[in-house]
Amino acid sequence: xxTISLRTxxxxxxxxxxxxxxMAQLNGTGFYRFRNAxxxxxxxxxxxxxxxxxxxxxxxxxxxxxxxxxxxxxxAMECAxxxxxxxxxxxxxxxxxxxxxxxxxxxxxxxxxNYEYNLIGQGTSLLTLTTGWYKASMDLQFKERYVTISKVSxxxxxxxxxxxxxxxxxxxxxxxxxxxxxxxxxxxxxxxxAINESSSxxxxxxxxxxxxxxxxxxxxxxxxxxxxxxxxxxxxxxxxQVLRAYAITGTPDGILQYQEIATTGGMxxxxxxxxxxxxxxxxxxxxxxPKNLPIFSAPDESVxxxxxxxxxxxxxxxxxxxxxxGTYYCNTDGVITFTKxxxxxxxxxxxxxxxxNPQKYVIGLDESGxxxxxxxxxxxxxxxxxxxxxxxxxxxxxxxxxEPASGTYNEAQTVTITAEEGAVIHYTVDGTVPTASSPxxxxxxxxxxTTTVNAIAVKEGLFNNxxxxxxxxxxxxxxxxxxxxxxxxxxxxxxxxxxxxxxALGMTITGTFIExxxxxxxxxxxxxxxxxELIDIVLG
Numbered sequence: 001x002x003t004i005s006l007r008t009x010x011x012x013x014x015x016x017x018x019x020x021x022x023m024a025q026l027n028g029t030g031f032y033r034f035r036n037a038x039x040x041x042x043x044x045x046x047x048x049x050x051x052x053x054x055x056x057x058x059x060x061x062x063x064x065x066x067x068x069x070x071x072x073x074x075x076a077m078e079c080a081x082x083x084x085x086x087x088x089x090x091x092x093x094x095x096x097x098x099x100x101x102x103x104x105x106x107x108x109x110x111x112x113x114n115y116e117y118n119l120i121g122q123g124t125s126l127l128t129l130t131t132g133w134y135k136a137s138m139d140l141q142f143k144e145r146y147v148t149i150s151k152v153s154x155x156x157x158x159x160x161x162x163x164x165x166x167x168x169x170x171x172x173x174x175x176x177x178x179x180x181x182x183x184x185x186x187x188x189x190x191x192x193x194a195i196n197e198s199s200s201x202x203x204x205x206x207x208x209x210x211x212x213x214x215x216x217x218x219x220x221x222x223x224x225x226x227x228x229x230x231x232x233x234x235x236x237x238x239x240x241q242v243l244r245a246y247a248i249t250g251t252p253d254g255i256l257q258y259q260e261i262a263t264t265g266g267m268x269x270x271x272x273x274x275x276x277x278x279x280x281x282x283x284x285x286x287x288x289x290p291k292n293l294p295i296f297s298a299p300d301e302s303v304x305x306x307x308x309x310x311x312x313x314x315x316x317x318x319x320x321x322x323x324x325x326g327t328y329y330c331n332t333d334g335v336i337t338f339t340k341x342x343x344x345x346x347x348x349x350x351x352x353x354x355x356x357n358p359q360k361y362v363i364g365l366d367e368s369g370x371x372x373x374x375x376x377x378x379x380x381x382x383x384x385x386x387x388x389x390x391x392x393x394x395x396x397x398x399x400x401x402x403e404p405a406s407g408t409y410n411e412a413q414t415v416t417i418t419a420e421e422g423a424v425i426h427y428t429v430d431g432t433v434p435t436a437s438s439p440x441x442x443x444x445x446x447x448x449x450t451t452t453v454n455a456i457a458v459k460e461g462l463f464n465n466x467x468x469x470x471x472x473x474x475x476x477x478x479x480x481x482x483x484x485x486x487x488x489x490x491x492x493x494x495x496x497x498x499x500x501x502x503x504a505l506g507m508t509i510t511g512t513f514i515e516x517x518x519x520x521x522x523x524x525x526x527x528x529x530x531x532x533e534l535i536d537i538v539l540g
Contacts, residue, residue, distance in 0.1 A: 231326025
């Protein structure tokens with residue numbers, strides 16, 4: 001029974017650390033994080049929602065009577081500690097990006113002398129995890145296991161707290177009453193969350209940090225906008241450089257349809273997997289503000305199995321169509337071993353979502369650089385992320401039209417580029433492929449030499465850039481006519497007129513005379529008509 005309480009302690013501890021942060025205020029209730037006083041860069045993060053009384057009492061100790069012996073209590077405590085270390089991880093997260101480290105501490109009541117809290121986060125709660133039964137010859141019920149937060153020293157931001165829980169059964173046992181293993185404290189054991197009978201060590205003390213926002217780390221960029229996915233157990237208000245939140249509503253023919261849920265200042269409903277659009281690649285610029293009571297599985301005192309209720313990973317307060325799915329956990333600790341009377345026991349501590357089975361698709365760029373949901377790789381999905389179970393790309397803008405068409409021209413050409421409504425045209429004239437950073441087309445322009453014009457159309461938001469439109473212009477303008485420059489000196493003047501008159505009169509010509517340049521009318525004969533035309537040219 002005490003053993004079971006131990007188990008309870010494990011999960012409770014998970015929430016307890018969080019509640020430590022809550023206790024930073026007298027009335028406590030709110031969003032907090034906590035970090036260890038000895039390992040000051042380490043924060044608590046909820047990573048699992050597993051809880052099994054049967055393992056701690058039945059497997060570790062061989063039953064209730066053995067669990068109440070000193071040796072049994074030790075084994076039960078070890079098993080409970082193993083559960084605890086898989087349910088709660090110590091992480092480095094100074095930028096408040098891991099949502100598992102954000103906990104809602106709900107004070108048990110408004111009595112100012114009461115310091116008991118239910119800790120809520122990642123779709124579960126302390127009371128949910130510690131509510132259940134051990135079923136054997138004597139059934140034991142466990143419930144109402146709150147964490148007690150106690151001030152140790154300091155003041156303001158430098159206040160130190162301990163977080164403790166009493167492992168006590170809610171069901172009496174003959175000759176034992178309501179067995180208790182005593183009070184246990186949450187400690188950071190070299191980066192692993194554990195429980196201890198003593199609160200004197202520095203690693204049993206915690207700083208409380210009130211959470212008024214958390215940061216979003218964008219994953220992929222398209223045209224100066226940055227995208228990631230998220231699933232938070234609480235409502236989240238878009239702030240800072242977080243511009244929009246979207247739901248995915250359809251994937252006909254592999255083209256994603258989507259719905260805007262919120263813009264900056266608006267709210268994403270609790271538990272709703274969303275695609276976020278940000279204006280900055282820096283997490284510190286992209287903030288979300290947690291609001292209201294988070295979604296969590298309520299305690300069920302009627303449960304008689306060995307496991308606590310599992311957080312529902314599909315529940316959401318959003319009522320619109322949304323094909324996105326999400327997870328709260330990413331625990332990859334695998335098989336955990338513990339000591340029991342008959343040897344070594346083990347249990348599977350994994351609580352993760354595989355990248356396959358079925359195949360999942362995550363936000364990213366395909367091989368051609370287009371934004372969409374592409375096949376996930378790796379062995380598990382990250383915590384608090386969202387995915388689709390069918391891949392697809394966001395709509396692509398139609399390619400612009402360049403006029404006139406490619407060709408060879410004997411004079412300069414005026415080039416006009418058009419695109420679909422709402423699109424911005426970017427173009428280049430040096431043969432390179434344009435991007436969203438290339439010059440913006442605003443009006444027709446002239447090409448007077450051989451040129452390749454490339455253009456793309458770009459739309460703001462979830463639109464992929466168009467394919468590249470291209471037109472190649474070969475400009476072959478004839479050189480200026482040399483007709484009339486009969487002496488070949490590059491000029492048309494009186495000297496050429498005099499020389500042409502002599503030729504037309506049949507006089508003997510000495511020096512240079514270019515016959516082709518003298519036949520101005522092109523009739524093959526140099527006569528008075530050619531002289532007259534040349535005089536007109538010279539006189540202008």
